[in-house]
Amino acid sequence: MCHNFNDMNGNNLKWGYLIILSIVWGSSFILIKKSLLGLTPMQLGALRTLFAALFLFLIGFKSIKTIKKEEWKWVAISAFAGTFIPAFLFAYAETQIDSAIASILNSTTPLMTLIFGTVAFAIGFNKNQLIGVIIGFVGCLALIWEGASVNPNQDYRYAGLVLIASVCYAVNVNIIKRYMQNISPMAIANGNFLVLFLPALLVLYTTGFFKEEVIQREEVQTSLWYISILAVVGTGVAKVVFNKLVQISSPVFASSVTYTIPIVALIWGVMDGEKFSFYQVIATGIIILGVYLSNKKKII
Secondary structure (H helix, E strand, O other): OHHHHHHHHHHHHHHHHHHHHHHHHHHHHHHHHHHOOOOOHHHHHHHHHHHHHHHHHHHHHHHHHHOOHHHHHHHHHHHHHHHHHHHHHHHHHOOOOOHHHHHHHHOOHHHHHHHHHHHHHOOOOOHHHHHHHHHHHHHHHHHHHHHHHHOOOOOHHHHHHHHHHHHHHHHHHHHHHHHOOOOOHHHHHHHHHHHHHHHHHHHHHHOOOOOHHHHOOHHHHHHHHHHHHHHHHHHHHHHHHHHHHHHHOOHHHHHOHHHHHHHHHHHHHHHOOOOOOHHHHHHHHHHHHHHHHHHOOOOO
Protein backbone atom coordinates (compact mmCIF):
# COMPACT_ATOMS: atom_id res chain seq x y z
CA MET A 1 0.00 0.00 0.00
CA CYS A 2 2.81 2.39 0.98
CA HIS A 3 4.73 1.41 -2.14
CA ASN A 4 1.72 2.18 -4.36
CA PHE A 5 1.26 5.53 -2.60
CA ASN A 6 4.89 6.46 -3.25
CA ASP A 7 4.57 5.43 -6.91
CA MET A 8 1.45 7.56 -7.24
CA ASN A 9 3.21 10.55 -5.68
CA GLY A 10 6.20 10.01 -7.96
CA ASN A 11 3.97 9.94 -11.04
CA ASN A 12 2.14 13.07 -9.90
CA LEU A 13 5.49 14.82 -9.43
CA LYS A 14 6.68 13.83 -12.91
CA TRP A 15 3.48 15.08 -14.52
CA GLY A 16 3.68 18.23 -12.43
CA TYR A 17 7.17 18.98 -13.73
CA LEU A 18 6.06 18.21 -17.28
CA ILE A 19 3.15 20.65 -17.01
CA ILE A 20 5.45 23.34 -15.57
CA LEU A 21 7.91 22.93 -18.44
CA SER A 22 5.12 22.99 -20.99
CA ILE A 23 3.80 26.28 -19.61
CA VAL A 24 7.26 27.85 -19.20
CA TRP A 25 8.73 26.87 -22.57
CA GLY A 26 5.41 27.28 -24.36
CA SER A 27 5.25 30.86 -23.05
CA SER A 28 8.80 31.66 -24.18
CA PHE A 29 7.72 32.43 -27.74
CA ILE A 30 5.17 35.09 -26.79
CA LEU A 31 7.77 36.60 -24.42
CA ILE A 32 10.20 36.87 -27.34
CA LYS A 33 7.49 38.59 -29.38
CA LYS A 34 6.75 41.09 -26.59
CA SER A 35 10.46 41.72 -25.94
CA LEU A 36 10.92 42.70 -29.60
CA LEU A 37 8.53 45.65 -29.14
CA GLY A 38 11.36 47.61 -27.52
CA LEU A 39 14.51 45.65 -28.35
CA THR A 40 16.31 44.70 -31.54
CA PRO A 41 16.87 40.98 -32.20
CA MET A 42 20.58 41.39 -31.37
CA GLN A 43 19.78 43.10 -28.07
CA LEU A 44 17.19 40.45 -27.21
CA GLY A 45 19.56 37.54 -27.87
CA ALA A 46 22.37 39.13 -25.89
CA LEU A 47 20.23 40.15 -22.92
CA ARG A 48 18.56 36.74 -22.77
CA THR A 49 21.99 35.14 -22.51
CA LEU A 50 23.30 37.61 -19.93
CA PHE A 51 20.27 37.47 -17.62
CA ALA A 52 20.20 33.66 -17.72
CA ALA A 53 23.94 33.56 -17.04
CA LEU A 54 23.66 35.75 -13.95
CA PHE A 55 20.82 33.63 -12.57
CA LEU A 56 22.64 30.34 -13.11
CA PHE A 57 25.87 31.72 -11.66
CA LEU A 58 23.95 32.59 -8.48
CA ILE A 59 22.59 29.07 -8.01
CA GLY A 60 25.39 26.86 -9.29
CA PHE A 61 28.65 28.61 -10.19
CA LYS A 62 30.70 26.27 -7.96
CA SER A 63 29.80 23.34 -10.21
CA ILE A 64 32.12 24.74 -12.90
CA LYS A 65 35.10 23.40 -10.94
CA THR A 66 34.05 19.85 -11.82
CA ILE A 67 34.61 20.41 -15.57
CA LYS A 68 37.93 18.95 -16.74
CA LYS A 69 40.30 20.91 -18.97
CA GLU A 70 39.83 18.59 -21.95
CA GLU A 71 36.04 18.89 -21.66
CA TRP A 72 35.88 22.65 -22.13
CA LYS A 73 35.96 22.53 -25.93
CA TRP A 74 32.75 20.48 -25.92
CA VAL A 75 31.21 22.81 -23.33
CA ALA A 76 32.03 25.75 -25.63
CA ILE A 77 30.56 24.10 -28.74
CA SER A 78 27.48 23.15 -26.71
CA ALA A 79 27.16 26.75 -25.51
CA PHE A 80 27.09 28.29 -28.97
CA ALA A 81 25.01 25.54 -30.63
CA GLY A 82 22.54 25.00 -27.80
CA THR A 83 22.04 28.54 -26.50
CA PHE A 84 23.81 31.48 -28.16
CA ILE A 85 23.01 31.02 -31.87
CA PRO A 86 19.37 29.89 -31.36
CA ALA A 87 18.66 32.91 -29.12
CA PHE A 88 19.39 35.26 -32.04
CA LEU A 89 17.77 33.05 -34.69
CA PHE A 90 14.46 32.95 -32.81
CA ALA A 91 14.59 36.69 -32.20
CA TYR A 92 15.07 37.43 -35.91
CA ALA A 93 12.48 34.82 -36.95
CA GLU A 94 9.78 36.37 -34.79
CA THR A 95 10.24 39.76 -36.42
CA GLN A 96 8.49 38.20 -39.43
CA ILE A 97 6.49 35.12 -38.34
CA ASP A 98 4.01 34.53 -35.51
CA SER A 99 5.20 33.17 -32.16
CA ALA A 100 2.90 30.13 -32.40
CA ILE A 101 4.39 29.14 -35.78
CA ALA A 102 7.91 29.46 -34.36
CA SER A 103 7.03 27.14 -31.47
CA ILE A 104 5.54 24.51 -33.76
CA LEU A 105 8.56 24.53 -36.08
CA ASN A 106 10.78 24.26 -33.00
CA SER A 107 9.12 20.92 -32.24
CA THR A 108 11.08 19.47 -35.17
CA THR A 109 14.17 19.36 -32.92
CA PRO A 110 13.88 15.57 -32.28
CA LEU A 111 13.71 15.03 -36.05
CA MET A 112 16.83 17.16 -36.56
CA THR A 113 18.53 15.29 -33.73
CA LEU A 114 17.88 11.98 -35.45
CA ILE A 115 19.15 13.25 -38.81
CA PHE A 116 22.30 14.86 -37.37
CA GLY A 117 23.06 11.79 -35.25
CA THR A 118 22.80 9.61 -38.35
CA VAL A 119 24.91 11.86 -40.58
CA ALA A 120 27.59 12.97 -38.10
CA PHE A 121 27.86 10.02 -35.75
CA ALA A 122 26.60 7.13 -37.91
CA ILE A 123 23.85 6.38 -35.39
CA GLY A 124 21.45 3.89 -36.93
CA PHE A 125 17.73 4.49 -37.41
CA ASN A 126 14.74 2.22 -37.92
CA LYS A 127 11.80 2.26 -40.30
CA ASN A 128 9.59 4.14 -37.83
CA GLN A 129 12.13 6.92 -37.47
CA LEU A 130 12.62 7.33 -41.23
CA ILE A 131 8.84 7.53 -41.77
CA GLY A 132 8.61 9.99 -38.85
CA VAL A 133 11.23 12.30 -40.37
CA ILE A 134 9.51 12.29 -43.78
CA ILE A 135 6.06 12.95 -42.24
CA GLY A 136 7.48 15.67 -39.98
CA PHE A 137 9.01 17.58 -42.85
CA VAL A 138 5.87 17.26 -44.95
CA GLY A 139 4.06 18.87 -42.01
CA CYS A 140 6.66 21.65 -41.87
CA LEU A 141 6.24 22.44 -45.55
CA ALA A 142 2.45 22.44 -45.20
CA LEU A 143 2.60 24.72 -42.15
CA ILE A 144 4.91 27.22 -43.85
CA TRP A 145 2.91 27.15 -47.11
CA GLU A 146 -0.42 27.71 -45.35
CA GLY A 147 1.08 30.32 -43.04
CA ALA A 148 2.31 32.33 -46.00
CA SER A 149 -1.24 32.20 -47.40
CA VAL A 150 -2.98 33.17 -44.14
CA ASN A 151 -0.45 35.92 -43.34
CA PRO A 152 0.63 37.37 -46.72
CA ASN A 153 2.23 40.34 -44.96
CA GLN A 154 4.71 38.05 -43.19
CA ASP A 155 7.95 36.79 -44.73
CA TYR A 156 7.86 33.03 -44.21
CA ARG A 157 11.42 32.63 -45.42
CA TYR A 158 12.25 33.53 -41.82
CA ALA A 159 10.72 30.20 -40.78
CA GLY A 160 13.99 28.75 -42.03
CA LEU A 161 15.77 30.45 -39.13
CA VAL A 162 13.70 28.38 -36.67
CA LEU A 163 14.64 25.19 -38.53
CA ILE A 164 18.32 26.21 -38.38
CA ALA A 165 17.90 26.76 -34.63
CA SER A 166 16.44 23.24 -34.38
CA VAL A 167 19.55 21.92 -36.15
CA CYS A 168 21.68 23.79 -33.58
CA TYR A 169 19.73 22.13 -30.76
CA ALA A 170 20.24 18.78 -32.47
CA VAL A 171 24.00 19.34 -32.64
CA ASN A 172 23.98 20.24 -28.94
CA VAL A 173 22.00 17.15 -27.88
CA ASN A 174 24.26 14.80 -29.80
CA ILE A 175 27.42 16.42 -28.43
CA ILE A 176 26.15 16.20 -24.85
CA LYS A 177 25.16 12.57 -25.35
CA ARG A 178 28.48 11.58 -26.96
CA TYR A 179 31.09 13.71 -25.18
CA MET A 180 29.63 15.17 -21.97
CA GLN A 181 28.05 12.25 -20.13
CA ASN A 182 30.39 12.66 -17.16
CA ILE A 183 29.57 16.35 -16.57
CA SER A 184 26.63 17.21 -14.31
CA PRO A 185 23.72 19.12 -15.91
CA MET A 186 24.30 22.08 -13.58
CA ALA A 187 28.00 22.21 -14.51
CA ILE A 188 27.16 22.06 -18.23
CA ALA A 189 24.68 24.92 -17.88
CA ASN A 190 27.07 27.12 -15.89
CA GLY A 191 30.00 26.24 -18.15
CA ASN A 192 27.91 27.16 -21.20
CA PHE A 193 27.05 30.58 -19.86
CA LEU A 194 30.56 31.27 -18.59
CA VAL A 195 31.74 30.79 -22.19
CA LEU A 196 28.95 33.01 -23.53
CA PHE A 197 29.01 35.85 -21.03
CA LEU A 198 31.68 38.02 -22.67
CA PRO A 199 30.51 37.42 -26.28
CA ALA A 200 26.97 38.36 -25.25
CA LEU A 201 28.22 41.48 -23.45
CA LEU A 202 30.25 42.47 -26.52
CA VAL A 203 27.24 41.99 -28.84
CA LEU A 204 25.04 44.07 -26.53
CA TYR A 205 27.66 46.85 -26.41
CA THR A 206 27.88 47.03 -30.21
CA THR A 207 24.10 47.56 -30.46
CA GLY A 208 24.35 50.85 -28.57
CA PHE A 209 22.11 49.52 -25.82
CA PHE A 210 24.09 51.21 -23.03
CA LYS A 211 23.41 54.72 -24.35
CA GLU A 212 21.28 56.64 -21.84
CA GLU A 213 18.68 57.66 -24.40
CA VAL A 214 18.13 54.01 -25.31
CA ILE A 215 17.79 52.58 -21.80
CA GLN A 216 15.42 55.38 -20.75
CA ARG A 217 12.85 54.63 -23.45
CA GLU A 218 9.61 53.35 -21.96
CA GLU A 219 9.23 50.54 -24.51
CA VAL A 220 12.80 49.37 -23.80
CA GLN A 221 12.17 49.24 -20.06
CA THR A 222 8.94 47.27 -20.61
CA SER A 223 10.78 44.84 -22.88
CA LEU A 224 13.44 44.36 -20.20
CA TRP A 225 10.76 42.93 -17.90
CA TYR A 226 9.70 40.47 -20.59
CA ILE A 227 13.28 39.43 -21.39
CA SER A 228 14.17 39.01 -17.72
CA ILE A 229 11.22 36.63 -17.26
CA LEU A 230 12.21 34.81 -20.45
CA ALA A 231 15.83 34.44 -19.36
CA VAL A 232 15.40 33.61 -15.68
CA VAL A 233 12.28 31.45 -15.87
CA GLY A 234 12.35 30.24 -19.49
CA THR A 235 16.05 29.42 -19.47
CA GLY A 236 17.42 29.28 -15.91
CA VAL A 237 14.57 27.73 -13.92
CA ALA A 238 13.48 25.54 -16.84
CA LYS A 239 16.96 24.00 -17.12
CA VAL A 240 16.89 23.05 -13.44
CA VAL A 241 13.35 21.63 -13.64
CA PHE A 242 14.14 19.69 -16.81
CA ASN A 243 17.28 18.18 -15.27
CA LYS A 244 15.24 17.13 -12.24
CA LEU A 245 12.56 15.62 -14.48
CA VAL A 246 15.15 13.52 -16.30
CA GLN A 247 16.52 12.30 -12.96
CA ILE A 248 13.16 11.14 -11.60
CA SER A 249 11.73 9.78 -14.86
CA SER A 250 13.40 8.92 -18.15
CA PRO A 251 14.70 10.82 -21.19
CA VAL A 252 11.76 9.46 -23.22
CA PHE A 253 9.19 10.80 -20.75
CA ALA A 254 11.03 14.10 -20.38
CA SER A 255 11.22 14.59 -24.16
CA SER A 256 7.43 14.30 -24.39
CA VAL A 257 7.32 17.99 -23.45
CA THR A 258 8.00 18.52 -27.18
CA TYR A 259 4.36 17.67 -27.89
CA THR A 260 2.83 20.04 -25.34
CA ILE A 261 4.93 23.20 -25.86
CA PRO A 262 3.19 24.16 -29.15
CA ILE A 263 -0.24 23.83 -27.48
CA VAL A 264 0.65 26.46 -24.87
CA ALA A 265 2.33 28.69 -27.46
CA LEU A 266 -0.67 28.42 -29.77
CA ILE A 267 -3.04 29.49 -26.97
CA TRP A 268 -0.85 32.54 -26.23
CA GLY A 269 -0.63 33.38 -29.94
CA VAL A 270 -4.39 33.23 -30.50
CA MET A 271 -4.97 35.34 -27.36
CA ASP A 272 -2.55 37.89 -28.81
CA GLY A 273 -4.48 38.08 -32.08
CA GLU A 274 -2.37 35.78 -34.25
CA LYS A 275 -4.20 34.13 -37.15
CA PHE A 276 -4.20 30.35 -37.24
CA SER A 277 -6.21 28.41 -39.83
CA PHE A 278 -7.76 24.94 -39.71
CA TYR A 279 -5.19 23.70 -42.23
CA GLN A 280 -2.39 24.91 -39.97
CA VAL A 281 -3.91 22.83 -37.15
CA ILE A 282 -3.75 19.79 -39.47
CA ALA A 283 -0.14 20.61 -40.43
CA THR A 284 0.74 20.90 -36.73
CA GLY A 285 -0.78 17.47 -36.11
CA ILE A 286 1.28 16.02 -38.98
CA ILE A 287 4.50 17.44 -37.48
CA ILE A 288 3.69 16.06 -34.03
CA LEU A 289 2.87 12.66 -35.57
CA GLY A 290 6.25 12.70 -37.29
CA VAL A 291 8.02 13.53 -34.04
CA TYR A 292 6.09 10.77 -32.25
CA LEU A 293 7.01 8.14 -34.84
CA SER A 294 10.67 9.20 -34.87
CA ASN A 295 10.81 8.66 -31.09
CA LYS A 296 9.28 5.16 -31.19
CA LYS A 297 11.76 2.34 -30.78
CA LYS A 298 9.52 -0.45 -32.02
CA ILE A 299 9.65 -0.95 -35.78
CA ILE A 300 6.25 -1.00 -37.50
